[in-house]
Amino acid sequence: MGFIRRENKKFDYKPRYYQGEGNPYEVKHKFDEYRTTVGKRKNLKGKFNAALDDLKESGYKFNKTIVIIALLLTLAFLFIIDFDLSIFFSKKN
Structure with a gap:
């Protein structure tokens, strides 16, 4: 029965x-x-901790250009939906 069991x-x-x-x-x-x-x-918690350690070593830096673009887009969105900023500055008597 050598033909049945082959390596x-x-x-x-x-x-x-x-x-x-x-x-x-x-x-x-x-x-x-x-x-x-x-x-x-290799588990999820280990990867997360390694990423946090790497972030702490390199320091947190932000890109000024991205922040400015985000602010401009936010203001454009508020202008398009006609958001009234006077609700924050209204004086109640």
Whole structure:
């Protein structure tokens, strides 16, 4: 009954002209070496903590251009919907 139970054939294929290091067929993401969320801690909490640690190290910086654009878009939206700013400055007698 040797024809029923067979082992899968294993091939050790090496490309003929490959001169690099490691396995050329290994699937690796392009930016894994620069990410802080890839590594030992693979669960969601570990990734979140690693991202927070990275944010604390680099410091929180904001882009002034984005803030100005957001303010202009907000003011344009308020102008379009005809929002009355006098409700904030009205004096009650």
